[in-house]
Amino acid sequence: MLASAGYPESSSKGDVITGVEDAGLMADVDVIHAGTATDDQGRLVTAGGRVLAVRALGSDVAEARAKAYAGAEKISFDGLQRRSDIAAEPLGVIEGASLKESDR
DSSP states (O other), X not given: OEEOTTTTTSOOOOOBXXXXXXXXXXXXXXXXXXXXXXXXXXXXXXXXXXXEEEEEOOSSHHHHHHHHHHHHHTXXXXXXXEOSOTXXXXXXXXXXXXXXXXXX
C-alpha cells in the first residue's frame, strides 16, 4: 500500500506519480488505483490518502510478497509512504525483522 504525504491525519494531493507503468509490466504484478487522478497536463497524480496498492501472484506467500514489494519499489511520488508489514504475519515476520535464510 502506497499512501500520500501526511496520511492518515491529512493527505497531500497533486504529487506526480512515476513508475506505475514499469511496475505493471512486471510478471504477475498488478497496480490498483485508489487515490489517483490526472492533472491538467494529463499526468498521474495523487488524490490523497491511500493512493495505490500493488499486488502480486507467486508460488507461495513469500514469493508473492517479494514480487509485490519489488513492484512497489518502482513507484515514486513526493511524500510517498510505503507499508512494509503487508503479508508479514503469514510468514511469521515481526515488523522490522527479516526472514532467516532457512525460512525462505
